[in-house]
Amino acid sequence: MTRTAVLICPGRGTYNKPELGYLHRHHADKASLFAGFDAARVAQGQEEVTALDGATRFSVAKYSRGDIASPLIYASALADAQSLADDIEVVAVTGNSMGWYIALAAAGALSPQHGFDLVNTMGSLMQQHLIGGQLVYPFTGDDWRPDPARKAALLALVDQINARAGHVLALSIDLGGMLVLAGDEPGLAAFEEAVPQIDGRFPMRLANHAGFHTALQAPVAAEGRKHLNGAMPRQPAVPLVDGRGAIWQPGSTDLMALWDYTLGHQVVEPYDFTRAVQVAAQEFAPDLFIVTGPGTTLGGAVAQSLVHQDWRGMADKAAFKARQSEAPLLISMGDAAQRDLATRAPS
Incomplete structure (x- = not known):
């Protein structure tokens, strides 16, 4: 069969x-x-x-x-x-x-x-x-249930940071319950400072990754x-x-x-x-x-x-x-x- x-x-x-x-x-x-x-x-x-x-x-x-x-x-x-x-x-x-x-x-x-x-x-x-770098941050909890409001809030934060002078940040990959973000160093650092740490792992920088899937x-x-x-x-x-x-x-x-x-x-x-x-x-x-x-x-x-x-x-x-x-x-x-x-x- x-x-x-x-x-x-x-x-x-x-x-x-x-x-x-x-x-x-x-x-x-x-x-x-x-x-x-x-x-x-x-x-x-x-x-x-x-x-x-x-x-x-x-x-x-x-x-x-x-x-x-x-x-x-x-x-x-x-x-x-x-x-x-x-x-x-x-x-x-x-x-x-x-x-x-x-x-x-x-x-x-x-x-x-x-x-x-x-x-x-x-x-x-x-x-x-x-050019640039990437980080990963989850928007769902341990139960994996979708959380559209949390996702929307995080993407709104990304847009706010990207609008700042000298900052580049954008969604790179929509990855299940994770957002992969890409940008330059000021953009990535601003996001890391703005969000709470989760499980001592996130936001997680990805080694040797560039700002994939962005205009960079x-x-x-x-x-x-x-x-x-x-x-x-x-x-x-x-x-x-x-x-x-x-x-x-x-x-x-x-x-x-x-x-x-x-x-x-x-x-x-x-x-x-x-x-x-x-x-x-x-x-x-x-x-x-x-x-x-x-x-x-x-x-x-x-x-x-x-x-x-x-x-x-x-x-x-x-x-x-x-x-x-x-x-x-x-x-x-x-x-x-x-x-x-x-x-x-x-x-």
């Missing part, structure tokens, strides 16, 4: 110390895929992806860099997407932030090598420019368009849901418009991951939501996005947990306990 699934690809911040060796542990059979990625890196004078993954020591300062993290996450996620069990039918693909680039390849709108070139180029450009990244978007070939995209094999909730259908996708979105709006405007998940749920009604590795941090945002639309009667965290314990609806391939639920048996 076929299981339908929406495939979800993660963004930056998902390849951390526990993920070191991910390619070697899970994808030793994909040497030919990784060889092309390694060759592209060597041609740019960069360290091979397999060498980075095979290192014996993890350093946050190194592995959080855009030119290091991005290709590692891409290789891990795409290899996972190619390892799904034979009874799983992917009915749509989406992703979070940089995960949109991975989604393009996972859905067939880019070849694996072209997808790598896109990710490696943009990750390197982001690191070279490193316009120079990076322009450089990306210069460096990358607009002829790379092709018709997707399965529908793609982008960071606005728009759906790109096989056979009828305007490839120029897809490329313009990918190196335009997607880079300089807010990314609504919550809406992407909710549209995928409503339009494709899958049996499963499968988040590729590396890491497991995106699973919470997916679950919260579903709770916030009362998906299948799940109105809070307890309802989601109860549903998940009966029969997993959400599978994180980066979670060793869940991985076997989505992958094919080794040959």
Whole structure:
């Protein structure tokens, strides 16, 4: 019996110390895929992806860099997407932030090598420019129930800070029960001073992250368009849901418009991951939501996005947990306990 699934690809911040060796542990059979990625890196004078993954020591300062993290996450996620069990039918693909680039390849709108070139180029450009920064702050409580008033108040604060002279602050990603904000140092610092600390963790700065999905990244978007070939995209094999909730259908996708979105709006405007998940749920009604590795941090945002639309009667965290314990609806391939639920048996 076929299981339908929406495939979800993660963004930056998902390849951390526990993920070191991910390619070697899970994808030793994909040497030919990784060889092309390694060759592209060597041609740019960069360290091979397999060498980075095979290192014996993890350093946050190194592995959080855009030119290091991005290709590692891409290789891990795409290899996972190619390892799904034979009874799983992917009915749509989406992703979070940089995960949109991975989604393009996972859905067939880019070849694996072209997808790598896109990710490696943009990750390197982001690191070279490193304009602005990001922080994360929750707007829901521990029960995950939506709190529109709290969200609106926080976004109003963001607008107030952004209106101050010498301050830049904007919504970067709508991420389930979290707001990812981006701006310059005065803007980020002003927000940190204005809001209460939560659990001793938030607001949380994200290491080596630039002001993604804001106008700060316009120079990076322009450089990306210069460096990358607009002829790379092709018709997707399965529908793609982008960071606005728009759906790109096989056979009828305007490839120029897809490329313009990918190196335009997607880079300089807010990314609504919550809406992407909710549209995928409503339009494709899958049996499963499968988040590729590396890491497991995106699973919470997916679950919260579903709770916030009362998906299948799940109105809070307890309802989601109860549903998940009966029969997993959400599978994180980066979670060793869940991985076997989505992958094919080794040959």
